[in-house]
Amino acid sequence: MLISQVRKQDGSIAVAVRAPGEVAHAVNGAESVYGLAMEAANSGKSLKEIIDAKGLGEAIDLDQAYAEGRLLSPITHPDPAHLHLTGTGLTHLGSAATRDAMHKKATESAEETLTDSMKMFRMGLEGGKPKPGEKGVQPEWFYKGNGTSAVAPGTPLVSPSFAEDGGEEPEMAGIYIISDKGVPYRLGFAVANEFSDHKTERVNYLWLAHSKLRQASFGPEIRIGSAPEDIRGASRILRSGKVLWEKPFLSGEVNMSHSFANLEYHHFKYDLFRAPGDVHVHMFGTATLSFGDGIRTEEGDVFEIEAAGFGLPLRNPLAIAAEEEIAIHQL
Incomplete structure (x- = not known):
């Protein structure tokens, strides 16, 4: 699994996940990779378990976001x-x-x-x-x-x-x-x-x-x-x-x-x-x-x-x- 952070068109941040070669989707309710990681570290669960529990939402075009300068550091x-x-x-x-x-x-x-x-x-x-x-x-x-x-x-x-x-x-x-x-x-x-x-x-x-x-x-x-x-x-x-x-x-x-x-x-x-x-x-x-x-x-x-x-x-x-x-x- 690959994880990244994207600034959306409205200025908010989406956490995007995908398998290599596939389309990325936003993690529901996630405001940052940092927040997800701290939740995982403090709960004893894996990061994947935390993501799976929240579920995935809208598709995100990472290539377009990259071209538009909206990709952030991944954490x-x-x-x-x-x-x-x-x-x-x-x-x-x-x-x-x-x-x-x-x-x-x-x-x-x-x-x-x-x-x-x-x-x-x-x-x-x-x-x-x-x-x-x-x-x-x-x-x-x-x-x-x-x-x-x-x-x-x-x-x-x-x-x-x-x-x-x-x-x-x-x-x-x-x-x-x-x-x-x-x-x-x-x-x-x-x-x-x-x-x-x-x-x-x-x-x-x-x-x-x-x-x-x-x-x-x-x-x-x-x-x-x-x-x-x-x-x-x-x-x-x-x-x-x-x-x-x-x-x-x-x-x-x-x-x-x-x-x-x-x-x-x-x-x-x-x-x-x-x-x-x-x-x-x-x-x-x-x-x-x-x-x-x-x-x-x-x-x-x-x-x-x-x-x-x-x-x-x-x-x-x-x-x-x-x-x-x-x-x-x-x-």
Whole structure:
């Protein structure tokens, strides 16, 4: 089942559900995916059970809504400060190659020590998929922002004026909600664009945190339930309506050095991330970047990411923010 949020012509919000390839219908009496998810988490019922009990109403044309700019992020929080955008890196087989090249010094020889990136990647290969009851190695982790940084499908991803680069990262994101008792529940998975500044990161690995403080987009639909072991998709950049760059991307645990369960544990082990009522969009990494192929994005380029079984493709144009003066005032 796929679930999404649509702004109707009268300005109200409809929650739309469908099976892949079928027409979407509105969930009766549902005002938001957040409301449905909290009802499920606090009742001990599955999200599907809650939806089935409410029943479905009018048909919704998702393609038309997308074209008209009425698709919202597939989950939002009434208070954006309580939606967290986070992620992990070096989690996919092959993902170390681009990152390692970015962080190596030009004078480094093969005999010298491994970069921190390659060390982290190898740790994942050796301990990222623990057996039941065991604790696996923790991954690289980063913070991107809160709900104010979550951009709806079709809406521009805005690169700050001070950024050196604005590049896509095609990833799968886990979507989570915390019950009133502080228990994390996973709704499902969605396609995500973990938009980053790769030039800034390349200068020095310690600037990774700066490079990740950018907007992100996910959806347009959440696939309810567990993720397939082998996820295959495509990432492309369109410039002036023509494909500038395109490449397949792989995800799912058969293509990863970490299990989803291990990545989830090392995020939610912090009680900070188990605050009742909060929403988490946690991105799981990628091995595919246009930046690694020498592509330099320009304002107006359109990112398009899709994966089989995850609904409509995620599209976002690139915009550049105007320069602003930041003044600090003494109280």
